Amino acid sequence: MGTLKTVQQLQAQWVSSENFCRYGQVIFASIDGKAYDGQDAQLNLQNGIPRFYVMRLEKRGRKFHKITRHVQCTQCLGSLSGKDWLIAVCPPDNDLNEPALEEIAAFRIPGNCFIKLHEGTWHAGPHFDHEAVDFYNLELANTNVVDHFTHDFFNSHQLEFEMV
Numbered sequence: 001m002g003t004l005k006t007v008q009q010l011q012a013q014w015v016s017s018e019n020f021c022r023y024g025q026v027i028f029a030s031i032d033g034k035a036y037d038g039q040d041a042q043l044n045l046q047n048g049i050p051r052f053y054v055m056r057l058e059k060r061g062r063k064f065h066k067i068t069r070h071v072q073c074t075q076c077l078g079s080l081s082g083k084d085w086l087i088a089v090c091p092p093d094n095d096l097n098e099p100a101l102e103e104i105a106a107f108r109i110p111g112n113c114f115i116k117l118h119e120g121t122w123h124a125g126p127h128f129d130h131e132a133v134d135f136y137n138l139e140l141a142n143t144n145v146v147d148h149f150t151h152d153f154f155n156s157h158q159l160e161f162e163m164v
């Protein structure tokens with residue numbers, strides 16, 4: 001007999017600059033030639049070689065039980081083809097080496113913007129209902145090798161989340 005698990009639903013809210021500021025930034029289109037300011041992505045890519053690539057993800061659904069963070073760099077994510085998607089996040093501002101369960105939030109990201117995650121922001125996603133979505137990703141070349149810390153809620157709390 002397997003371990004019993006609980007599925008906790010997270011209400012996904014549409015992302016805005018205001019409701020996402022604990023976790024990162026939301027970047028929308030601006031007029032060409034606009035001077036650099038605080039509305040632009042505030043990046044930290046100084047600890048290695050920046051890597052910008054397109055990743056194809058398939059059949060991700062809305063459930064997760066693992067959440068990850070990168071502490072050495074910011075990360076930018078956005079979908080191609082204007083497809084909406086979902087991400088769960090938890091703020092980086094605790095002294096624990098695990099996410100604060102009560103602070104996990106879910107967001108729906110429209111296909112006309114991208115998000116920049118602050119260093120250390122826990123994140124689960126991208127998730128989506130589509131068959132497949134291409135995402136652009138800006139991080140460091142070795143982020144997933146040397147700066148990839150994951151917490152598994154199955155192991156710690158017998159818990160899975162579903163974004164609704």
